[in-house]
Structures are given as C-alpha cells and as structure tokens.
Amino acid sequence: MKTNETLQERLKKIPGVDKILECAKTDPFFQDLPKSVLLRSVRSVVDDLRKGILENDTSTSEALLAEIAVLEQVKTHISIAMAPNLKPVVNATGVVIHTNLGRSLLSRESIENLLLIAGKYSNLEFDLAEGRRGSRYTAVEDLLCEISGAESAMVVNNNAGAVFLSLETIARGKKVIVSRGELVEIGGSFRIPDVMSKSGAILKEVGTTNRTHFHDYEQAIEIDTGLLLKVHTSNYRIVGFRADVSLEELVSLGRKCHIPVMEDLGSGTFVDFSEYGMDKEPLVQESVRAGADVVTFSGDKLLGGPQAGIIVGKKEAIDSIKKNPVNRALRIDKLTLAALESTLRHYRDPEKAMRAIPTLRMLTLPIDQIEKQAIRLLKRLEKIDDPRLRTQLLNCPSKAGGGSLPLLELPSKCIGVTISSVSANHIDRFMRDATPPVIGRIENDVFIIDLRTVQDDDLPFIESAFRNLLDKASL
Ligand SMILES: *Cc1c(COP(=O)(O)O)cnc(C)c1O
Numbered sequence: 001m002k003t004n005e006t007l008q009e010r011l012k013k014i015p016g017v018d019k020i021l022e023c024a025k026t027d028p029f030f031q032d033l034p035k036s037v038l039l040r041s042v043r044s045v046v047d048d049l050r051k052g053i054l055e056n057d058t059s060t061s062e063a064l065l066a067e068i069a070v071l072e073q074v075k076t077h078i079s080i081a082m083a084p085n086l087k088p089v090v091n092a093t094g095v096v097i098h099t100n101l102g103r104s105l106l107s108r109e110s111i112e113n114l115l116l117i118a119g120k121y122s123n124l125e126f127d128l129a130e131g132r133r134g135s136r137y138t139a140v141e142d143l144l145c146e147i148s149g150a151e152s153a154m155v156v157n158n159n160a161g162a163v164f165l166s167l168e169t170i171a172r173g174k175k176v177i178v179s180r181g182e183l184v185e186i187g188g189s190f191r192i193p194d195v196m197s198k199s200g201a202i203l204k205e206v207g208t209t210n211r212t213h214f215h216d217y218e219q220a221i222e223i224d225t226g227l228l229l230k231v232h233t234s235n236y237r238i239v240g241f242r243a244d245v246s247l248e249e250l251v252s253l254g255r256k257c258h259i260p261v262m263e264d265l266g267s268g269t270f271v272d273f274s275e276y277g278m279d280k281e282p283l284v285q286e287s288v289r290a291g292a293d294v295v296t297f298s299g300d301k302l303l304g305g306p307q308a309g310i311i312v313g314k315k316e317a318i319d320s321i322k323k324n325p326v327n328r329a330l331r332i333d334k335l336t337l338a339a340l341e342s343t344l345r346h347y348r349d350p351e352k353a354m355r356a357i358p359t360l361r362m363l364t365l366p367i368d369q370i371e372k373q374a375i376r377l378l379k380r381l382e383k384i385d386d387p388r389l390r391t392q393l394l395n396c397p398s399k400a401g402g403g404s405l406p407l408l409e410l411p412s413k414c415i416g417v418t419i420s421s422v423s424a425n426h427i428d429r430f431m432r433d434a435t436p437p438v439i440g441r442i443e444n445d446v447f448i449i450d451l452r453t454v455q456d457d458d459l460p461f462i463e464s465a466f467r468n469l470l471d472k473a474s475l
Contacts, residue, residue, distance in 0.1 A: 010053050013065045017042050023071055033078065041077040045070060090458040092440040094412055094450025096362045097267075097402030099187060101439065103300040103307070105358035105455075110305065110342040117338035124334050137322070139337055143344040147270055150288045150295070150312035154322050155340065160190050161330040162296040162309030163264050167199035167227070169324045170260055170294070170317065174226025175204045179212035179245070181238055182231040186266070186403050192231055201226065211243040217250065221257055228254050230292075232282055234266035235403035251291040260293040260317060267404040268297020268310065270347045271354070276364045278400075279408050284312065293317040299336075301402040304359030305343030306336045362452055363400060367411055373451040373459075374413040380463040381415070386470050388420045398452040416446040417466070422473050430472070434465035 020042050024030040030038060049070070052060030063069055091101050106114070127134030135141075137154050144153035156162050167176065176196060183205065185191040196203045204225070206216040217228060228250045247263055254261040265282055274280040281302060287295045294317050299308030309330075311321060321327065332340075346353040354360045374393055381391050394416050397409035419427060427447040431438040438461065440449045449462065 007053065011050060013062070014046060014049050014053070015065070015067050015070050017046055019067065020046070020070055020074065023067055024074070027071065029075055030078075033082075037078060037081055038074075041074050041081060045073045045077055048073075088436050090436055090438040090455075090461055091453040092438055092449040092451075092458075092462070094396065094398030094410075094414065094452045095401035096359055096398070096453055097301055097400055097404060098453070099402055103402055104304045106306060106339050107304070107343060107346060107356045107358060109346070109356065110339040113342040114306075114335050114339040118335055122334060122338075124337070136331065136337070139341045140344055143341065144310065144312055147344060147347045148284045148288045148295075148312050150314075152315040152318035153310065153312040154318055155299070155332045155337070156309040156311070156327065156330040157332055157336075158307050159264070159266065159296055159298040159301075159309040160195065162311045163192075164195050164199050165309075165324060165326055165330055166262055166294050166296060166311060166317075166321055167196055167201045167229075168326055169321045170262070171202075171226035172200035174201060174224050175222060176201045176227045176229050177204045177206055177217055177220050177225060178229045178231065179207045179216070180205045181207065181209050181212055181242070181244060182229075182233055184231055184233055184235070184266075186235060192264075210238050210241055212245060213243060214245050214249055214253070217245060217253055221253075221259065225257075225259055228259055228261045230261070230263045232264060232266045235406050237407055247287055247290040247292060254293075255291075261291070262294040262296070262313075263287050263292045265295060265297040267301035267303075267402060268295075269302040271302075271350055271360065273302075273363075273405065276354075278363070278410075279405050281405060288312060294321070298402075299340055299343070302359065302363075302400075302404050303343065304357035306339040308332055308336055308340050363410070365452055367413065370413045370451050373454065373456075374415055377415055377449065377451065377454070377459055377462060380459060381417070381466060384463070384467055384470065388422075388473070389466065389470060390418045390420070392416045394448070396448065396450055398450050410452065412450055412452045414448050414450040416443075416448055418446055419470070419473065422469070427469065430469045431465055434461070434468065436461055438462055438465050 024038060049060060049065065089101060091098055097103050125134055125136050140155055141153045144150065156165060183192050193203050204220055206212060206220045230247055230250055250261050265284065265287060267281060268284045269281050270284055272280065272283060284295060284297060292313060294311060294313040296309060296311050299305040299310055311318060343357065346356045354364055378391055378393060381389060394414050396412050396414040398412040400408055417427065424442045424445045424447050428440065428442055431440060440447055
C-alpha cells in the first residue's frame with residue numbers, strides 16, 4: 001500500500017489540461033480540429049490517468065505521465081472520436097440479408113436516384129401538373145399496383161410499422177382472429193401479440209400450434225370481430241403433422257361475414273424463388289390475387305430495397321390507412337422513397353431484377369462464380385507468402401437471413417484461415433478491428449470467410465487485414 005502522500009505526489013505529476021493544450025498548439029495533428037473535441041479528449045485522458053493512479057493501477061506508469069506520452073494518448077482518443085461510427089464492413093458471413101449488417105445493398109440505380117434526390121428539391125409532395133400539394137406515395141403507388149396487381153398501395157417506415165398501422169386503422173377495439181401457429185416473434189422484440197395489443201386490437205387465437213382448420217376461424221367469429229389475420233411464419237417452419245388455412249379460404253370466409261382479411265408477408269417477394277432451386281416464399285402477387293384487403297411486407301428483405309414497409313390491397317382499406325393520423329409518425333422519408341422507386345422499377349423485368357438487385361443476385365449466385373471468387377482470394381492470401389498463414393478452400397452452406405427462407409442452406413464456397421500460434425478467436429477479433437472491419441465466423445477453431453456475400457472490391461481489404469495481422473503477430 002502506498003501512503004496518501006505519495007499518492008498526492010503521483011497525482012501532481014499528471015500534466016495539467018492547460019499545459020497539454022499549450023503543447024497541442026504547435027503540433028500539426030491538432031490543426032483544424034473542433035476545439036470541443038480536443039478539450040473533451042484531453043480531459044478524458046487526464047481523468048483516466050487520475051483514476052489509474054487512485055486505483056493504484058500498475059499500468060499507469062511514470063512514463064505515461066510525461067507530456068509527450070499524454071499527448072500521444074490524446075491523439076489516439078481524438079482519432080477514435082473523429083472516425084465515423086457508422087461505417088462499411090465486409091460481410092464474410094454468407095448471410096445475404098444480414099439484419100445486423102444492414103440487410104440489403106441497394107442497386108446502382110437506387111443509389112444514384114437516392115443521391116440525386118438527396119441534394120435537390122423534388123416533387124416529393126407536389127403535383128407538378130396541377131401546381132399544388134400532391135401525395136408522397138405517387139412515386140411508388142402506380143408501380144406497386146402494376147407489379148403486384150393491387151388496387152391501391154402505400155409505404156411507411158418499415159414493415160413493423162405497416163402491420164401496426166394497418167391493425168390500428170382496421171381493428172382498433174375489435175377482435176382479430178389469428179392462428180396459434182402464426183403468432184411469430186421476429187428478432188428485435190417484434191411479436192405479433194404485442195404489436196396487436198399496442199395497436200388496440202384484441203387478439204383472438206384459434207387452432208393449435210401445428211394445426212388450425214377453417215372451422216376454427218368460422219367458430220371464432222363474433223359480432224365484434226374486426227379482422228382475419230394471416231401471418232407468414234417467416235423465420236420458422238412447422239413440419240410434420242400440420243394444417244393451416246389458405247389465404248383464399250380466409251378471404252371467402254371474410255367475404256361471407258363482411259370481415260376484412262389481412263396478410264403480413266414479412267419478407268415480400270415478387271420473384272418465385274422455387275424457379276431458382278430454392279424453397280418457395282409467398283409471392284405478393286398471389287396474396288393480392290387471393291383477394292386480401294391488406295398485404296404488408298418489408299422493403300429490405302427479399303425485395304432487396306431500402307428499409308420500408310409496403311402496404312398493398314383494396315382501395316377502401318388502403319384509403320383509410322392513408323388517412324390514419326398515426327401514419328404521420330411512420331412516414332417514409334424522401335431518400336428511402338427515391339431508392340424504393342428505383343428498386344421497384346427493376347421488377348418490371350424480373351430477369352434483369354435478378355442481376356441488378358444485389359440481394360437477388362447474391363441469393364442466386366452460381367456456385368462456380370463463388371468458387372472463382374474464392375480462388376481469387378486464395379491467390380491473394382498465398383501472395384502474402386507467410387508460412388504461418390494456412391488457407392483452405394471449403395464447401396459451406398450460406399443462409400438467406402432476414403428471417404427469410406429459414407430452412408434453406410445455399411451451397412457456397414469459403415476460405416478457412418488458420419495462423420499458427422494465433423487463435424481463431426484472436427483472428428476474428430482482429431478482423432473486426434480492421435478498416436473496414438471483416439465479419440466472418442469461427443468453425444472448429446478455423447476463421448471462415450464465406451465468399452457469397454463478399455463483394456469484388458472487398459478482396460484487397462481482406463488481404464491487407466491479414467497482412468496487418470501477421471505483422472502484428474510477429475512482434
Ligand atoms: C420481418 C418481419 C416483420 C417486420 O418487418 P421490418 O421491415 O423488419 O419492420 C413483420 N412481420 C414478419 C412476419 C416479418 O418477417
């Protein structure tokens with residue numbers, strides 16, 4: 001134990017804030033820096049040094065207290081403070097619609113349109129023909145109707161918002177009949193029963209987890225039933241002894257009893273994935289054709305556009321949703337709208353859409369193309385020519401992600417990397433610290449890079465991240 005006196009003496013050795021600011025004046029590193037950032041960083045470093053001494057932290061050595069050393073710590077602090085928090089990463093996970101990594105990449109056309117609208121005034125809510133206020137939905141409404149076959153359409157911030165808004169408009173204070181097998185929870189605490197109670201609708205569960213029949217719905221209908229709801233079980237499947245009621249049957253029941261029918265598709269798609277050797281995901285066009293009054297789906301899942309919630313269906317229902325004052329709190333912004341419009345335009349030619357929209361392209365990437373990409377990376381890593389670095393080309397399954405196609409395992413190619421005397425955990429950690437960060441996964445103590453989701457211009461970054469790691473590891 002040190003005595004109080006020596007503690008005081010040590011504390012006195014920390015250079016004062018003014019002194020450090022004075023030193024900073026002559027160092028070009030600190031030129032053009034916001035004063036507030038400099039001051040915050042200096043204070044924070046000084047505070048940390050004080051804390052270190054008070055807690056008798058042995059790493060707070062005498063050398064760290066020298067002015068030069070303190071200035072270096074301030075520089076590190078500032079570099080972190082000035083770097084953007086939201087930054088691009090290399091997705092080497094093979095999960096195409098990775099919610100934590102931003103779900104869908106936009107097509108080139110979508111990005112160009114977004115940039116154009118971002119820097120200019122636009123006719124966002126202005127009717128150019130009439131010279132007066134127009135509707136925000138004009139940019140996408142006709143396109144959505146054209147592609148889906150619906151009478152009417154609108155868009156909000158995301159699909160969670162679309163579900164909430166639709167329930168709030170149609171079923172507030174009324175009962176909503178849902179099959180027990182469809183009471184889904186998706187990631188990020190979105191649960192159908194919770195959203196429903198927040199919207200003021202009253203959940204009426206019918207059937208069982210694995211089997212729900214037409215007569216279950218029929219018998220549950222009461223005078224205060226306001227909606228029949230079907231929810232796509234996006235992220236799980238019930239297999240084996242199961243039964244559910246088709247949307248067509250629900251629509252026929254709804255018509256008979258004058259009750260509207262809604263379907264939450266979660267991940268909406270205009271493309272039939274079964275034609276590409278994958279499981280079938282329900283098509284928006286089919287739900288519209290089945291006669292649902294309201295169909296909701298995401299803009300950034302299988303659709304491959306920006307985050308948005310799309311609502312299509314019968315004019316009467318959509319009109320009342322548009323008029324709901326809550327809509328204002330969920331409204332889509334102009335940048336999203338610009339990107340969404342361009343994404344939707346691709347779907348006029350589905351063949352082209354498969355190539356232009358990155359999510360669709362990555363999901364349907366032929367295995368030989370992924371292998372070519374893997375070999376390109378392999379060659380780059382071999383070029384590093386370090387005997388500690390060992391790489392192998394492996395077969396692996398990649399996933400659709402985003403709660404879509406949950407059972408699907410897309411055959412893919414990956415590179416497994418090991419480095420002698422460096423653990424896979426350490427590699428993983430280091431790669432996440434790289435610029436840009438490389439997000440892979442660990443399997444059996446091997447760091448795995450799945451090439452399905454690695455973009456062409458990511459390859460040099462992966463190479464340089466490994467070079468840096470090997471340089472560091474040699475110290
Ligand atoms: C993903 C999903 C949602 C939420 O969509 P977001 O666009 O993420 O808000 C709602 N319902 C289902 C069934 C989903 O799969």
